[in-house]
Amino acid sequence: MSRNVVTFHYTLRDPQGRLLDTSAGGQPISYLEGAGQIIDGLDEALRGAAVGAKQRVEVPAAKAYGERDDTQVQRVLKALLPVEGDLNPGDQFKAGEDAFAPVVTVVGVEGDEVILDGNHPLAGVDLVFDVEVLGVRAASAEELEHGHAHQGEAGGCGNHDCGCKG
Ligand code: ZN
DSSP: OOOEEEEEEEEEEOTTOOEEEEOTTSOOEEEETTTTSSOHHHHHHTTTOOTTOEEEEEEOGGGTTOOOOGGGEEEEEGGGSSOOSOOOTTOEEESSSSTTOOEEEEEEEETTEEEEEOSOTTTTOOEEEEEEEEEEEEOOHHHHHHTSOOOTTTOSSTTSOOOOOO
């Protein structure tokens, strides 16, 4: 079966209606179907969507950023953390030097200890997307080979940092 590249705008809210994120006013998102470029639940729900379709897609946490894992909440001596200065609840920083180190969130500070939450900020949150499909086209051979969508008229990889030479 051929695979498509889908371009869409979205507004993301939690089940209480709070705005979490939106592409409105910015660049729409393009992705290759089934390539893991967007969360699975949204990818599945948009299969076969027509250009111009406006759709509400509800994605349970398990198919979005996963359920919360309480073992990811840990107490650490502040002196051991790679940060300078004061830490306050809500602060986020990378828990290591390399590019793929997870982002952790400070949930509490007690004396010289800091309580850190390594869960994704949207873990355990059911997501409600309002999506407008702007474009659907067949993926190019190059996109299938790279495993992601290419942006723009020129086609190549220039607009994103996938590291390939498209
Ligand atoms: Zn590429």
